[in-house]
Amino acid sequence: MEASSHDEFREFVEMRSTALLRLAVLLTGGDRYAAEDLLQIALMKAYGRWARIEQHEAYVRQVMYRQQVNRWRLRRHHAETTVPVLPDAAGDAAAGPDSDLRIALWAALGRLSNRQRAVVVLRYFEDLPESEVAALLGCPVGTVRSTAHRSLAKLRKLVPELGPERPTERIQSLGYTPKEVQR
Structure with a gap:
């Protein structure tokens, strides 16, 4: 990958990763760790084709949708993941009436x-x-x-x-x- 494409990719990730992670969390049903994996896979696939992609965000979103559908098809029953510290469920929600x-x-x-x-x-x-x-x-x-x-x-x-x-x-x-x- 050329240096200009690499810089463009880095800028895209910095600007859009929060919104894309939010979408990934929704697609995974609130599982933040699976969402981070989903986003990382989509970004890795986009990185390899970055210079040939016309609409970068649309491509990344499409990869996320398809990757998640593939996960559902492969794993009908998924085991519960244990973590040493429970995540704060309300950490992303802004304080307010809603x-x-x-x-x-x-x-x-x-x-x-x-x-x-x-x-x-x-x-x-x-x-x-x-x-x-x-x-x-x-x-x-x-x-x-x-x-x-x-x-x-x-x-x-x-x-x-x-x-x-x-x-x-x-x-x-x-x-x-x-x-x-x-x-």
């Missing part, structure tokens, strides 16, 4: 199935159209629609504070924005 709701939303996302969580994250956090979600997950558009409907119903049951309004509006009011602001 911090309890954010924590509840994170916990509820973790209780969804892998496919349900993927559909919710891709449709409402990443703001992708149903056709793109279907293509990424390798299923029909109708499956994405029905899974999104059932997933939102389950989230509303698990977290009644989300209310009946449109999911993207409520999620955005909690400080989550679809496709983090491009820099």
